[in-house]
Amino acid sequence: GQQLNQSPQSMFIQEGEDVSMNCTSSSIFNTWLWYKQDPGEGPVLLIALYKAGELTSNGRLTAQFGITRKDSFLNISASIPSDVGIYFCAGKGGSEKLVFGKGTKLTVNP
């Protein structure tokens, strides 16, 4: 089945720094989604991408659908303490259901 590799597993940054994380797939995807999960909560949708090469922003967050359709990237600019959490990529190809990466745990030091 489809597998996602998400990296890095964890990040420790200072408030104000920019953050980059990525996700790669073993197969081609038609949709990439990025979610954030806080402790004790379900994942919250941040950005959805539907086309290879697409670049979409949501406030300080920017995500890109890789041109190979096997990868996606999420950037967070000027991080703030409330950015702390676990970020998941998720992808879908063909008739398959949405598959998730293992997450990137972000810690922001004030």
Next chain:
Amino acid sequence: ETGVTQSPTHLIKTRGQQVTLRCSSQSGHNTVSWYQQALGQGPQFIFQYYREEENGRGNFPPRFSGLQFPNYSSELNVNALELDDSALYLCASSEGQGGEKLFFGSGTQLSVL
């Protein structure tokens, strides 16, 4: 607009018991998906229901079963609980049969002792 709600929030069971988890989908959504999230892992797809019919199933044994009701709410049933079933169970609703944008509830934390 009401979001996805799940009940109960926490549950403790013993090995061999059966459990039923419930989910109310977001207003206007007719598709419900269930995911299992083990500690430190990403959500794993269990199955999806669209208009009361199963519409896809992940790599989970038959003791994991589900239902969707006419109002699009859903249940996840797990029989013969095993220790490894301890996890956060997430319900997500979406619009339409192929809807990729999943909106999640806060989950049910199941502990099997």
